[in-house]
Amino acid sequence: xxxxxxxxxxxxxxxxxxxxxxxxxxxxxxxxxxxxxxxxxxxxxxxxxxxxxxxxxxxxxxxxxxxxxxxxxxxxxxxxxxxxxxxxxxxxxxxxxxxxxxxxxxxxxxxxxxxxxxxxxxxxxxxxxxxxxxxxxxxxxxxxxxxxxxxxxxxxxxxxxxxxxxxxxxxxxxxxxxxxxxxxxxxxxxxxxxxxxxx
Amino acid sequence: xxxxxxxxxxxxxxxxxxxxxxxxxxxxxxxxxxxxxxxxxxxxxxxxxxxxxxxxxxxxxxxxxxxxxxxxxxxxxxxxxxxxxxxxxxxxxxxxxxxxxxxxxxxxxxxxxxxxxxxxxxxxxxxxxxxxxxxxxxxxxxxxxxxxxxxxxxxxxxxxxxxxxxxxxxxxxxxxxxxxxxxxxxxxxxxxxxxxxxx
Numbered sequence: 001x002x003x004x005x006x007x008x009x010x011x012x013x014x015x016x017x018x019x020x021x022x023x024x025x026x027x028x029x030x031x032x033x034x035x036x037x038x039x040x041x042x043x044x045x046x047x048x049x050x051x052x053x054x055x056x057x058x059x060x061x062x063x064x065x066x067x068x069x070x071x072x073x074x075x076x077x078x079x080x081x082x083x084x085x086x087x088x089x090x091x092x093x094x095x096x097x098x099x100x101x102x103x104x105x106x107x108x109x110x111x112x113x114x115x116x117x118x119x120x121x122x123x124x125x126x127x128x129x130x131x132x133x134x135x136x137x138x139x140x141x142x143x144x145x146x147x148x149x150x151x152x153x154x155x156x157x158x159x160x161x162x163x164x165x166x167x168x169x170x171x172x173x174x175x176x177x178x179x180x181x182x183x184x185x186x187x188x189x190x191x192x193x194x195x196x197x198x199x
Numbered sequence: 200x201x202x203x204x205x206x207x208x209x210x211x212x213x214x215x216x217x218x219x220x221x222x223x224x225x226x227x228x229x230x231x232x233x234x235x236x237x238x239x240x241x242x243x244x245x246x247x248x249x250x251x252x253x254x255x256x257x258x259x260x261x262x263x264x265x266x267x268x269x270x271x272x273x274x275x276x277x278x279x280x281x282x283x284x285x286x287x288x289x290x291x292x293x294x295x296x297x298x299x300x301x302x303x304x305x306x307x308x309x310x311x312x313x314x315x316x317x318x319x320x321x322x323x324x325x326x327x328x329x330x331x332x333x334x335x336x337x338x339x340x341x342x343x344x345x346x347x348x349x350x351x352x353x354x355x356x357x358x359x360x361x362x363x364x365x366x367x368x369x370x371x372x373x374x375x376x377x378x379x380x381x382x383x384x385x386x387x388x389x390x391x392x393x394x395x396x397x398x
Contacts, residue, residue, distance in 0.1 A: 161360025
């Protein structure tokens with residue numbers, strides 16, 4: 001499939017998910033957001049499931065590009081950049097609608113092995129990135145000698161919780177971020193490390 | 200409706216949700232888990248939606264009874280009891296299946312005002328209970344002078360995250376609990392307070 005066709009269908013899937021959510025989404029809804037017919041969609045993807053799996057792979061590739069930070073930069077800066085991208089609530093209605101659809105897909109994961117694998121990759125990548133920043137910070141002496149795996153698990157659990165609360169409670173206050181920075185300041189940074197900017 | 204009929208239908212709803220999840224649940228599935236016919240169910244509840252709202256109210260009443268701890272007991276003990284009930288992963292398959300169905304219902308909340316209100320009550324109650332324990336702990340001098348609202352928000356976000364990860368990753372390790380206790384020890388307890396048991 002031509003790259004611009006893929007891009008168009010991924011964009012159409014995004015728009016259709018924002019508008020209709022996941023549960024009621026049809027191939028027709030996705031076609032309606034593109035210049036293609038429903039038949040053309042089925043030519044590229046046999047089923048809605050197949051299209052959505054392709055969409056999750058597309059999201060993952062974007063997500064990966066977004067959260068990979070250069071390993072050379074300061075571990076505290078990297079961690080903060082990372083937290084800002086994981087804990088900044090959706091700013092626009094379409095972003096919130098999209099996060100809602102993603103939570104629906106997460107809730108379906110246990111019923112579907114392929115969804116489950118695709119969803120797990122996002123948390124695995126988050127964990128791995130957290131872990132790598134923490135390991136670097138410890139090596140450079142700016143973080144304390146914590147257990148990187150355990151701390152990464154804790155962080156990713158918190159990110160998941162923030163995601164649910166954006167969706168179910170439209171909760172967009174940034175107290176979670178502030179307390180989290182407080183946690184990092186007191187639990188993770190070495191005692192002689194400079195304070196986190198923006199605390 | 201007789202109390203034992205309500206109890207039977209609530210139990211049937213629980214079993215049907217564990218078996219079928221939320222998305223595909225029908226009134227027939229619920230009837231199949233009880234001694235009643237589908238027609239009898241419709242006599243008590245016009246729609247599946249109405250039955251599920253009654254079920255959420257039933258769950259809420261049980262949850263409320265479970266998490267309300269006597270205000271007289273020690274704030275640290277109360278907080279730990281509370282965290283154990285919020286962060287202990289599902290032990291049995293039916294409990295995990297049920298938590299999965301609850302996540303599905305949470306993901307539907309943004310599309311339905313009544314679901315949304317019912318779901319928000321659980322987090323509100325959790326928040327209020329956390330807040331009340333923290334206020335008592337501060338008054339008694341065993342907790343530091345933290346912002347009770349902000350800390351309660353942080354806790355409830357973490358509980359939500361643990362819930363999602365149980366479901367999407369079948370993640371049942373207790374590192375989150377261990378780190379959380381570490382957080383409480385270092386951030387919340389007054390410096391001269393005794394260590395948390397079970398850290």
